[in-house]
Each structure stands twice: as C-alpha cells, then as structure tokens.
Amino acid sequence: MLTALRDKFLSDKEGSASRNFFLSALWWSLWAMGAGLFAAAEFAMPDLVHNVPQLSMPHLRMWHVNGVAIGWLSMGYVGAMFHMVPSLCKTKLWSERLGNFTMWAWNIVMVGAFCTLLNGTTEGREYAELSAVLDVLVVIALVSIALNIYMTIVNRKVKKLYVSLWYFLGSLFWFPLVYIIGQRTFVALPGLNDAIVGWFYGHNILGMWFTTVGVGMMYYLLPRLTQAPLYSHGLSMLGFWGIALFYAPTGTHHILQSPAPEWLKAIAVISSIFLLVPVLTVLTNFFMTMRGKWGMVVTDMPLRFAVTSAMFYLVTCVQGPFQATRWVNWYLHFSQWVVGHAHLALLGTFSFILTSAFYYSIPRLTGREWYSQGMIRAHYWLKFLGFLLMMTSLTIAGLVQAAGWAFGMPVDQWSLQIRPYWFFRELSGIMILLGQVIFAYNTFKTLYTPQAIPATSAPSVIKTSEAGA
Amino acid sequence: MSYRAGAIGILCTFMIIIFSTVLMPMVLFNPKPSGRGNDYGVEKVANAARGRQIYVREGCFYCHSQFTRLQDRGYGPLVVAGDYVYEAPHQLGTARTGPDLTNEGGRMSSEWQKAHLINPRAVKPGSIMPSFSFLSDRDMNDLVAYIQTLGNERKTEHFVEAPDEYRTTTDAGRALMNRKTVDTNSSAAANAGRGIFTQNCAVCHGLEGWGNGPNAITLEKKPANFSRPFYKQYPDEFWFYRVSEGVPGTRMPRFGEILSEEQRWYLVAYLKTLPKDKETVIDSISQLNKAEQVKLPKLTDQQYEPHTGGGY
Numbered sequence: 001m002l003t004a005l006r007d008k009f010l011s012d013k014e015g016s017a018s019r020n021f022f023l024s025a026l027w028w029s030l031w032a033m034g035a036g037l038f039a040a041a042e043f044a045m046p047d048l049v050h051n052v053p054q055l056s057m058p059h060l061r062m063w064h065v066n067g068v069a070i071g072w073l074s075m076g077y078v079g080a081m082f083h084m085v086p087s088l089c090k091t092k093l094w095s096e097r098l099g100n101f102t103m104w105a106w107n108i109v110m111v112g113a114f115c116t117l118l119n120g121t122t123e124g125r126e127y128a129e130l131s132a133v134l135d136v137l138v139v140i141a142l143v144s145i146a147l148n149i150y151m152t153i154v155n156r157k158v159k160k161l162y163v164s165l166w167y168f169l170g171s172l173f174w175f176p177l178v179y180i181i182g183q184r185t186f187v188a189l190p191g192l193n194d195a196i197v198g199w200f201y202g203h204n205i206l207g208m209w210f211t212t213v214g215v216g217m218m219y220y221l222l223p224r225l226t227q228a229p230l231y232s233h234g235l236s237m238l239g240f241w242g243i244a245l246f247y248a249p250t251g252t253h254h255i256l257q258s259p260a261p262e263w264l265k266a267i268a269v270i271s272s273i274f275l276l277v278p279v280l281t282v283l284t285n286f287f288m289t290m291r292g293k294w295g296m297v298v299t300d301m302p303l304r305f306a307v308t309s310a311m312f313y314l315v316t317c318v319q320g321p322f323q324a325t326r327w328v329n330w331y332l333h334f335s336q337w338v339v340g341h342a343h344l345a346l347l348g349t350f351s352f353i354l355t356s357a358f359y360y361s362i363p364r365l366t367g368r369e370w371y372s373q374g375m376i377r378a379h380y381w382l383k384f385l386g387f388l389l390m391m392t393s394l395t396i397a398g399l400v401q402a403a404g405w406a407f408g409m410p411v412d413q414w415s416l417q418i419r420p421y422w423f424f425r426e427l428s429g430i431m432i433l434l435g436q437v438i439f440a441y442n443t444f445k446t447l448y449t450p451q452a453i454p455a456t457s458a459p460s461v462i463k464t465s466e467a468g469a
Numbered sequence: 470m471s472y473r474a475g476a477i478g479i480l481c482t483f484m485i486i487i488f489s490t491v492l493m494p495m496v497l498f499n500p501k502p503s504g505r506g507n508d509y510g511v512e513k514v515a516n517a518a519r520g521r522q523i524y525v526r527e528g529c530f531y532c533h534s535q536f537t538r539l540q541d542r543g544y545g546p547l548v549v550a551g552d553y554v555y556e557a558p559h560q561l562g563t564a565r566t567g568p569d570l571t572n573e574g575g576r577m578s579s580e581w582q583k584a585h586l587i588n589p590r591a592v593k594p595g596s597i598m599p600s601f602s603f604l605s606d607r608d609m610n611d612l613v614a615y616i617q618t619l620g621n622e623r624k625t626e627h628f629v630e631a632p633d634e635y636r637t638t639t640d641a642g643r644a645l646m647n648r649k650t651v652d653t654n655s656s657a658a659a660n661a662g663r664g665i666f667t668q669n670c671a672v673c674h675g676l677e678g679w680g681n682g683p684n685a686i687t688l689e690k691k692p693a694n695f696s697r698p699f700y701k702q703y704p705d706e707f708w709f710y711r712v713s714e715g716v717p718g719t720r721m722p723r724f725g726e727i728l729s730e731e732q733r734w735y736l737v738a739y740l741k742t743l744p745k746d747k748e749t750v751i752d753s754i755s756q757l758n759k760a761e762q763v764k765l766p767k768l769t770d771q772q773y774e775p776h777t778g779g780g781y
Binding site: 042043046047050051052053056057058059061062120121123124125161166169170173174177181184188189192193194195196197198200241244245248251254255257258259260264267268330334335336338339401404406407408409411412414415416417419422 | 482490497531534539552554567690
C-alpha cells in the first residue's frame with residue numbers, strides 16, 4: 001500500500017521526473033500567460049473589472065511574472081536538464097525519486113505563489129515577490145536539483161564534458177546563490193542598497209539562470225536536431241567564460257539614472273557592452289553549426305523553434321547592451337520599450353528554446369509520437385506572429401512614451417496617444433495564449449490517446465547518439 | 470584535471486563578481502540620511518507607515534517610479550542618495566506607465582486622491598490607472614496619507630521650469646527677456662491681459678479660469694482650472710512657454726502663432742492672478758459657463774441650395 005503510493009507519487013521510472021517537470025511547466029504556463037493576457041486587457045480596457053482585488057492589474061502582473069519565470073520557464077528548464085544531462089552522460093538520472101520529490105515541492109511553491117500573489121501577499125520587491133516560506137521551499141528544490149544533476153555527472157560514462165554540461169553545472173551553482181542573496185527575505189537594507197542587490201538578482205535570474213541554461217539547451221538541441229557536429233568547442237568555451245564573467249555585474253544598469261554610486265553604474269554599463277563578445281561568440285558557433293542545414297527548419301518543427309530562438313537571442317542581445325548605455329537609457333528608460341525587450345528575452349528567446357526542448361524530449365521520454373504535426377505548426381505560427389506583434393506594439397508605444405518624457409509632456413497626454421498599442425498588445429496576447437492552449441491540447445492527446453502501435457519498451461534516452469562531444 | 474581547474478574558475482569568477490557588485494557597495498556605499506526623505510518608522514506618521522504597506526501590497530511601484538531625473542520637467546526637486554535611507558523595501562520602480570510620485574505629496578487634495586483611487590477616469594479622463602475601489606476605508610485613507618507625505622521634506626521654490634530657450638540661461642532666453650516691455654506684476658497689465666483672456670481662453674477655461682468654459686464639456690482632456698494653488702509656483706516664463714507652445718496631446722493651441730509676444734506677456738500678467746489658496750472645484754454641469762444659443766437667420770429653400778449649377 002505504502003509502496004504503491006510511493007511509486008505513484010515518487011515514481012522511480014526512468015524519465016518520469018523529466019516528464020513530470022515538463023508537464024507541470026506546461027500547466028503553469030497556461031495560468032501565468034492567461035494572467036498576462038488578462039492584465040494586458042486591463043491596459044486596453046481599464047474599467048474591465050471593478051472591486052475584485054485578485055484581478056487588479058498589479059496583482060495579475062506579479063503572478064504573471066512569477067508564473068512564467070518560476071513556473072513555466074524554470075520548471076521546464078529543470079525538466080529539460082533532467083532529460084539532457086543523463087543523455088549527455090550516457091547514464092541514468094541519479095535519483096528519479098528525488099527528482100519527483102523536487103517536482104512536488106516546486107508545484108507546491110507554484111500553488112502557494114498563485115494563492116498569495118493574487119491576494120497581494122508580496123515582499124514588494126520586483127522579481128522577488130514570493131514570501132519567506134515559498135522562498136525557503138524554492139531554495140530546497142534548487143539544492144536538491146543541483147545535487148541530483150551533480151551526482152548524475154559524477155556517475156557519467158563518458159570522459160569529456162560537453163559544453164551544455166558546463167552551462168548546467170555553472171547555472172546550478174550560481175542560481176541558488178543568486179536566489180538566496182537576491183531575495184533579501186530576512187534583511188531590511190536601506191533603500192538604494194536594497195535596489196542594488198535587487199537588480200543584481202533581477203538581472204541575474206536572467207543572466208545566470210535563463211540565459212545560461214537556455215544557451216546550454218541550444219548547444220544540446222542544434223547539433224542533435226541537425227545531426228551535425230558542433231562547429232567549435234573552443235568558441236563554446238570562450239562564450240561560456242565570457243557570460244560567466246560579464247553577465248553578473250550588469251544589474252545596476254536598471255537604475256542608471258538613480259543616485260546609485262557612479263562607479264557601480266560604470267561597471268554595469270561596461271560589462272553590459274562586453275556582453276556582446278560572448279553573445280556573438282555563442283551565436284557564431286550556432287550559425288556555423290547550422291551551415292548547409294538551414295533547409296531543415298522547413299520540416300523539423302523543434303529545430304524551427306530552436307533557430308527562431310537563436311535569432312531572437314541575437315536581437316535581444318544587440319538591443320540590450322545599447323539600452324544599457326547612458327545616452328540610450330536616458331531616453332528609453334521607464335517606457336514600454338523595456339517591457340518589449342523583457343518579452344523578447346523571456347518569450348522570444350527562452351520560451352522558444354524551451355518549447356523546442358519540449359517537442360524534442362517528450363517523444364523520447366514517453367516513446368509516443370506527437371499526436372498532430374499540424375497543431376505544432378499552428379502553435380509555432382501563433383506564437384511567432386503573436387510575439388512579433390507584441391514586440392512591435394510595445395516598442396512603438398515605448399518610443400511614444402519616451403518622447404513624451406523627453407519633451408516634458410504630462411503623463412495623461414501621451415497616455416492617450418498609446419491607447420491603440422494596448423489593443424494590439426492584447427491581440428498578440430490572445431494569439432500567444434491560443435498557441436499555448438493548442439500546445440497543451442496536443443500534449444494531452446499525445447500522452448493520453450491509446451496508440452495503435454504500442455510504445456517501444458524503453459525510452460531512447462540512452463540510445464540517442466552523442467552529438468558534438 | 471582541467472575540470473577541477475574549470476570548477477575552481479567558476480567558483481572564483483562568481484565570488485569576485487559577488488564581492489565587487491554586492492559586497493563592495495554594501496561597505497563603500499552608505500549614504501547619510503539627507504533629511505529630505507520620510508522616516509516611516511517614526512510615530513508621527515503612523516498612518517502613512519501603514520499606507521506604505523498598502524502601496525507595496527497593491528503593487529503601485531509597477532507603474533509609478535519614485536525617483537526624479539535631471540530631464541523630468543515638472544516633477545519637483547532631484548533626489549539624492551540620502552533620501553532613500555529609510556526606504557525598505559525600495560519603491561524606486563522600473564516603469565512609468567503613470568507619473569512619477571517622488572514629490573506627489575500636497576499636489577492634489579486628499580479628496581482628489583481618494584476619488585482618483587476609486588474611479589480614476591472620473592477625475593482624469595483617459596487615464597488607464599486601475600480602480601482600487603476594493604480598498605477598505607481605512608486602507609484608502611492610510612494610502613492617501615502616505616501619498617501626501619511623498620516629497621514633503623524636500624522644500625522647493627519651483628516644481629516646474631520652462632525649457633532652456635525661455636530662461637535667461639540661454640541666448641534665446643536672454644533675448645526674449647530683453648524684448649519684454651510688459652511689467653507682469655502690475656495690475657494694469659493684468660487688466661489688459663483679462664481682455665485677451667476673455668477673447669481667446671475663456672471659451673475653454675471659463676470666464677473665471679476655473680476650467681468651466683462652454684467648450685469644456687466636449688473635451689476629453691479637460692482644460693486646466695487655474696484656481697488650483699499648484700499654479701502659484703509657475704514662474705512667468707513657464708506661463709509664457711505654455712501659452713506660446715500649447716499643450717501637446719490636448720486641444721490647447723500654440724498661441725505663439727496667434728498672439729504677439731506683447732499680448733502673451735499681458736496674458737501672463739493676468740494668469741498669475743488666478744491661482745487661489747483653495748481650488749474652486751467644478752463638479753457639476755450647472756457650473757459650466759453657458760453660451761447663448763446662436764440665432765441663425767431663417768433661410769429660404771433657395772438659400773439652402775445655392776449650388777445647383779443653374780441647370781434649371
């Protein structure tokens with residue numbers, strides 16, 4: 001009885017932790033993206049909802065940001081790592097049970113986040129809104145994930161570490177530390193110091209977690225999907241150390257015009273510009289790997305998601321360093337342009353690469369083919385076009401806003417001018433969420449439709465060929 | 470062995486970064502309280518302290534920043550590092566979907582703030598601020614108390630400054646002042662300005678300048694009510710700039726193209742007399758200035774259709 005329960009909830013089956021993480025991520029993405037859509041609707045129609053605190057814009061926004069960052073992206077990332085790391089090490093995950101335990105812990109965090117954030121229980125720190133209990137749970141989950149991955153790598157059957165593993169190892173070491181430092185749960189720092197640490201965290205959840213794991217996934221997926229060896233191992237190492245060195249100190253560029261110390265701003269701006277080096281190195285490596293294989297994106301949907309992600313990564317990382325310089329920041333800061341940039345990174349780049357990993361991994365984890373290729377295409381086009389519309393509308397709205405600030409117009413005058421763009425953003429949100437719903441439906445049908453040909457006995461995790469290493 | 474070197478490399482890199490961007494600022498950057506920020510721990514502003522928690526809980530900082538920048542016109546004095554010593558968690562904000570609130574305290578009456586929180590579009594048409602009507606009375610009052618303390622400790626002469634070309638800091642501004650012959654402080658000039666106001670401004674701003682002209686009802690952005698005490702701090706050149714260049718995004722025209730410089734200075738002399746210690750609130754339609762119905766002459770059918778081309 002107890003064993004049966006244990007096997008059900010803390011399954012020992014190979015690949016189950018990865019699969020469960022992927023599915024949880026997809027589940028939370030619907031709720032988090034839905035909240036984003038609802039919040040966007042309130043921008044376009046501010047009188048949509050009255051007297052419901054749970055549905056007021058700031059509460060929805062808190063849940064949207066935490067839901068997509070901690071729920072969709074992070075859980076999906078863990079799922080992808082739980083699949084990719086054993087595959088790269090030609091071994092099994094160290095402990096599926098621990099993996100499934102982590103999955104439950106993380107889901108409890110998400111339930112807690114849903115209930116607290118929508119009710120306004122927040123620590124009032126952007127990107128670190130979760131309350132103390134949830135923070136502790138996140139750290140426990142992160143540490144057990146790190147342990148699981150590290151032990152898997154220790155037990156590896158291949159000698160050399162592929163570059164993806166470097167990225168995963170680095171991220172799992174940095175991110176728990178960044179998280180602990182960044183939460184400031186049990187300390188009250190004076191205002192500006194609070195902001196400095198806050199933006200150290202706010203930027204490094206991106207730089208030391210979403211970027212590094214995401215790039216690691218790209219390094220895994222592109223050679224696998226194209227069946228081509230990685231262009232250069234040397235370049236990949238240069239990119240890795242470049243990101244490690246230059247990403248972490250950039251946080252202060254978020255408060256470039258506040259009275260924070262000038263030397264810290266200088267460090268932030270300089271390392272933001274230096275970031276161009278690792279980014280272009282990484283992308284050169286990707287695009288050279290793709291040589292002669294570009295045509296494959298026509299038929300190979302996971303590859304198409306991955307290549308789109310790499311393209312958006314190029315745009316994000318060219319935009320980012322220029323925005324961080326003082327003269328551009330002077331004009332653009334505080335405007336919706338920045339919101340567009342944030343979506344370009346998290347939705348355009350990292351959500352696309354995660355989706356690619358999802359489409360690539362699920363058949364290998366469950367031995368089932370995708371229920372419908374047409375739905376994958378629909379998902380791709382809805383998400384891609386929806387995102388382009390969102391990016392365009394936010395960027396234009398941002399430019400109008402920035403001009404308003406630069407010319408000293410009162411807020412309520414330029415706010416009238418950007419109303420059309422709120423509606424376009426709302427439309428783009430509908431497209432993206434619709435794509436995600438199709439994605440979820442396709443996944444559901446894939447996993448729970450009895451298939452004519454029975455699934456092969458064991459997932460092909462170990463059998464897949466080692467690419468590039 | 471190279472893995473060990475790599476692992477040590479990752480560790481060292483990260484420690485150096487944490488040291489330089491987290492620990493070093495903690496040690497080196499300790500601004501002294503400037504005396505211009507509010508200390509919400511002190512008993513005298515107890516309500517405001519609770520209001521600050523409401524501000525955090527309702528996530529106001531997602532749309533409202535709390536730091537003024539050099540280029541922000543009309544948002545009061547610049548902040549310095551010492552202003553934020555008592556602010557934890559910080560509410561600097563990252564986006565301005567709404568106005569900056571650094572010096573918001575005292576700008577609007579508490580009744581206005583409360584009405585604005587309950588139904589923002591009733592007092593600011595076109596605003597996209599969400600309604601916070603779900604706040605309890607106590608929460609609402611405390612939140613307003615907090616808003617009214619913002620920037621109270623930063624004393625200032627002028628919130629607003631005209632652009633450089635209207636001030637004596639530039640050649641253009643000095644030339645403007647040299648050409649000026651009107652004594653904007655004299656009642657004679659104000660009297661002259663009154664006539665210009667009645668002819669050009671009253672149709673929207675009302676005869677008394679309360680923003681209650683007959684046109685006001687048709688405008689989405691309501692014309693300014695000059696009886697607000699806020700306008701007392703407008704310097705002459707700011708009035709002149711507003712009159713000359715209009716207000717972008719509203720129907721306020723660029724009177725620089727209609728009135729001569731001398732006429733505009735007379736107008737400034739009159740406008741300066743309008744702000745009062747207490748605002749005259751226009752809150753009902755009966756307070757609008759009424760326009761007499763225009764009596765059109767009765768026309769014959771032929772006069773109505775003069776362009777028949779003479780074909781009959």
